[in-house]
Amino acid sequence: MKKMVDLLSSPILVTIILGSVGLAIPAIDAGRREKGRDRNRLYSAIAFGALIVAIGIIIFRVLTGEVLPAVAFSQEVVVDDMFGSFFAIALLIVSIMVTASSWNYYKGRSNPAAYYSLILLSSIGMVVIAYSTDLVMLLVAWELMSLPTYALAGFSKRDPISNEAAIKYFMFGALSSAIIVLAIGLVYGITGTTNIGDSISALANLDASLMPIGLLAVALFIAGFGFKMGLVPFHMWLPDAYEGSPTTIGALLAAGTKKAGFAAAIRVIVLGMFALNLDWTLALAVVAVFTMTLGNLAALVQRSVPRILAYSSIAQAGYIMIGIALAPYSDQALSGSLFHIMNHAVMKSAGFIAAAAVATALAGYSLQNYRGLGRRMPITAIALSISLLALAGVPPLNGFWSKLVLFGAGINSGPIVEWGPWLAIAGVLNSALSLGYYAWIMRKMYMEDAPDMRRVKEPRAIVAVLIFAIVFMVGFGIWYTPLLNFASSAVPDLTSNITQASTITGGEGLRALPGGSGS
Amino acid sequence: MSELLDFVILSMVLVAVGIYGLVVKRNAIRMLFSIEIIANAANLLLVAFSRGLPNAQGQVVALFSIAIAAAEVAVGLGLIIVAYRLYKEIDVAELRSMRG
Secondary structure, three states: OOOOOOOOOOHHHHHHHHHHHHHHHHHHHOOOOHHHHHHHHHHHHHHHHHHHHHHHHEEEEHHHOOEOOOOOOOOOOEOOOOOHHHHHHHHHHHHHHHHHHHHHHHHOOOOHHHHHHHHHHHHHHHHHHHEEEEEEHHHHHHHHHHHHHHHHHHOOOOOOHHHHHOOOHHHHHHHHHHHHHHHHHHHHHHHHOOHHHHHHHHHHOHHHHHHHHHHHHHHHHHHHHHHHHHHHOOOHHHHHHHOOOOOHHHHHHHHHHHHHHHHHHEEEHHHHHHHOOOOOHHHHHHHHHHHHHHHHHHHHHOEHHHHHHHHHHHHHHHHHHHHHHHOOOOOOHHHHHHHHHHHHHHHHHHHHHHHHHHHHOOOOOOHHHHHHHHHHHHHHHHHHHHHHHHHHHHOHHHHHHHHHHHHHHHHHHOOOOOHHHHHHHHHHHHHHHHHHHHHHHHHHOOOOOOOOOOOOOOOHHHHHHHHHHHHHHHHHHHHHHHHHHHHHHHOOOOOHHHHHHOOOOOOHHHHHHHHHOOO | OOOHHHHHHHHHHHHHHHHHHHHOOEHHHHHHHHHHHHHHHHHHHHHHHOOOOOOHHHHHHHHHHHHHHHHHHHHHHHHHHHHHHHHHOHHHOOOOOOOO
């Protein structure tokens, strides 16, 4: 018999707060007679406040130790643990940055109420994915995250580019959720349960004749989550969607939904990988190398800054995959992945939001608009430079430390798997390659002159967000231990969880398939 | 037991039909329906498995999945209507303004 979900756990509180505010904003909008110009500011402030309260609750509960230590499995549908809290904090930081910068970016556009409401609803989905320990909850949260972002990507109704981005994103997103339902169906059929922990322990004791179906299910999960994570065979929609969406929504997609995909993947695939067999890791390592190399090579030839950032986010997904591929061999691999996920969330949102500032002030996305930006928009230029250097992994910034942990995991796992160090070498070479196009943007900003070098007024809310990002990137670059410790404490203890989970009786579903009747 | 096998085979045939539609068709609504066929094949699989199992979780997932698919179609058709207003057609091969 399942226990009732604790009403005072973080995921429930966040759902209640963000859900009620997210539904209240359109209601307030419908109730207001006069359609003043300050509507955008009002709703931005309300959404910002709700998100601050939500992240405040989560941080408070982590600091007071009310959340469980990181567990991989639970008998309930959601579990209030450190792993979920870590992702919730990273994802809510992204939502806060997006909401605050929309104060300026979204000024004077249509339907602000729906815009902020959809951002809040999508944030609930992202947060609940990180906490969910049941495939039903995971599916519902996944769709709650995805559906609002399809609408947000196409939010500029009169802009053909935005619509094109939204249709591409929608087609691949809907396909990925159909694939996930199919995978859940197969797992349910061979294990008889939708609880992630139970089904993984049942998969570990799977009848040999059912093994191909188990492998097919894990492959379908990788494909389904891989679409959102932007892994290489499933990445083709990603640059178009990130470039064409409104730029702040590009930040939400690149830094938010992508990280939620990683949360789901770590909950399901990494642990499933343990249960089935370890051969998966080599396949994931190959995917990681292809993902980072293709992302960096394609970024080299782009001329639009959001598109460069989109390809760079494919490359960064490759670095994060290093830690996921090495998870069974090294203790520090998953904490490196989580550390990099948190850093990348801030770095990539800062990059997209700086691009949004340029789009607001200069009405252009191409690299030509960035000439002379160092003098025209000094704070935007310095924030973009720092975020690009952090993405490349230049030493005093936070991106360096997370890459160091990730590549160090690759080298330390050398005695166990011979391809571990090669993964680290591929990562280092790719970081050097990526510096090529990051330096190209910085050269445009500081070394070249625009025809018009007058100072442009920088949007104020965006400047505040960018200053927060600079403080985060430089501060956690110099003083990185608290963040690394937090990331390490959020990693579930894999080996003990597997042994603990396999004591739970599973496998009652084996009889459901013709071949499994003998077990 | 063979009854279950029939449902599984039917479901796999539906998945194949859906993938065929996605690969061959270039009309946005046809592609949307192909995706829906794949999702419904998965629902059929869940319900069929649920019959032979002592719990009803599969039917719960299928119900959630049907409700979600309805919301998804609503959003998708909305986007396609906007595309029709902009381009006067819904051929996805025309959606190639972003390249590189």
